[in-house]
Amino acid sequence: MTATPPQPRVNWQAATITGTDAENARTRTLQLQVPGWPGHQAGQHVDVRLTAENGYQATRAYSLAGAPGEDPALTVVRAEGGEVSPYLVDVIQTGDQVELRGPIGGYFVWKPGPRRRPVLLLAGGSGVVPLRAMLRHRARLGDDTPMRLLYSVRSPEQVIYRRELAGQADRVSLLYTRTTPPGWPRPPARLDHTALAGQAWPPEQAPLAYVCGPTTFVEHAAGLLTDLGYTPADVRTERYG
Amino acid sequence: MPPIDGNAAAGTLAAFFGRDMTAAHGLCAACDQHAPLAEALLYGPAAGTALHCRTCGNLLMTMIEAPGGIIGAMPGLTRLDTRPAGGV
Ligand SMILES: Cc1cc2nc3c(=O)[nH]c(=O)nc-3n(C[C@H](O)[C@H](O)[C@H](O)COP(=O)(O)OP(=O)(O)OC[C@H]3O[C@@H](n4cnc5c(N)ncnc54)[C@H](O)[C@@H]3O)c2cc1C
Numbered sequence: 658m659t660a661t662p663p664q665p666r667v668n669w670q671a672a673t674i675t676g677t678d679a680e681n682a683r684t685r686t687l688q689l690q691v692p693g694w695p696g697h698q699a700g701q702h703v704d705v706r707l708t709a710e711n712g713y714q715a716t717r718a719y720s721l722a723g724a725p726g727e728d729p730a731l732t733v734v735r736a737e738g739g740e741v742s743p744y745l746v747d748v749i750q751t752g753d754q755v756e757l758r759g760p761i762g763g764y765f766v767w768k769p770g771p772r773r774r775p776v777l778l779l780a781g782g783s784g785v786v787p788l789r790a791m792l793r794h795r796a797r798l799g800d801d802t803p804m805r806l807l808y809s810v811r812s813p814e815q816v817i818y819r820r821e822l823a824g825q826a827d828r829v830s831l832l833y834t835r836t837t838p839p840g841w842p843r844p845p846a847r848l849d850h851t852a853l854a855g856q857a858w859p860p861e862q863a864p865l866a867y868v869c870g871p872t873t874f875v876e877h878a879a880g881l882l883t884d885l886g887y888t889p890a891d892v893r894t895e896r897y898g
Numbered sequence: 899m900p901p902i903d904g905n906a907a908a909g910t911l912a913a914f915f916g917r918d919m920t921a922a923h924g925l926c927a928a929c930d931q932h933a934p935l936a937e938a939l940l941y942g943p944a945a946g947t948a949l950h951c952r953t954c955g956n957l958l959m960t961m962i963e964a965p966g967g968i969i970g971a972m973p974g975l976t977r978l979d980t981r982p983a984g985g986v
């Protein structure tokens with residue numbers, strides 16, 4: 658009954674940058690053209706490999722930002738002093754190539770299920786990228802699975818996909834942890850039990866949760882979900898570092 | 899850097915096994931924890947990939963991408979199961 662999932666693409670191949678969009682001062686979305694791209698699932702990622710002139714190679718994982726059916730795109734946040742992300746955010750240009758392997762990952766993925774289990778998406782910082790792909794997937798399908806995103810971010814300047822998320826205010830909540838926009842009703846605070854309980858589907862509805870972001874955020878948020886009564890096996894996590 | 903998780907090894911695992919392995923369940927030889935490889939602990943990025951049991955820290959699996967192929971070892975797994983939800 659279970660369909661065999663598509664086989665991951667395990668060989669490195671060249672991807673060409675076809676366009677770039679600045680999301681904020683330290684974040685850029687790269688549109689890619691990958692010959693024979695087989696399509697992907699919401700939540701999957703690719704490995705990107707850069708090779709220096711002296712042969713030194715660095716490989717990092719980046720989530721696919723678009724919905725299944727859209728061309729592959731990556732949204733990269735600059736980690737100051739990093740080996741790979743500053744190059745992808747500041748240096749690479751349309752027409753340049755990177756080596757890429759994927760799409761990959763069969764665990765941290767979402768597609769509509771027959772039971773329409775409600776979905777809670779919890780993002781910390783750049784962890785919003787694969788969760789945005791899930792929101793877009795649902796919207797493009799016109800699917801009616803209840804889905805809600807709680808996005809924890811330091812400050813208004815660091816929000817990614819600002820306009821797109823603002824257009825879905827009924828299912829997206831921002832939680833500022835350091836500074837808020839002027840007049841914001843809630844003072845800056847870390848995600849806590851009260852904030853989460855106010856947004857989360859009750860455990861009786863058999864919700865699924867996807868939690869993505871820095872390791873400290875993921876551990877904290879997953880712990881809060883367990884305290885709320887979520888089944889650990891229904892809380893899928895992806896740690897970015 | 900704090901540890902990340904087995905999702906980050908999806909590419910190496912797929913290159914090694916020819917299929918997605920992040921959803922596959924591994925049985926820890928030290929503590930009998932049965933969990934998706936996606937939930938294993940991974941310290942990286944590094945030249946090689948080492949997955950540890952999230953419950954007890956036991957070294958489950960190592961992989962090194964070498965020119966021409968991948969060298970792997972599974973010292974801490976008594977079982978790997980690719981059925982949905984590990985057959986549970
Ligand atoms: C499955 C998966 C998917 C990912 N998807 C994305 C994505 O869609 N977009 C994205 O931007 N990143 C994503 N990441 C993170 C990405 O793989 C890199 O870790 C990140 O870009 C930093 O790489 P770097 O080479 O620039 O920095 P490195 O050279 O690895 O690190 C340089 C320095 O930056 C610090 N650092 C690294 N990461 C962070 C961080 N997140 N916050 C603060 N300091 C940090 C390190 O401690 C180190 O001191 C993902 C990671 C995983 C495992």
Ligand SMILES: [Zn+2]
Pocket residue numbers: 926927928929930931951952953954955956
């Ligand atoms: Zn163990």
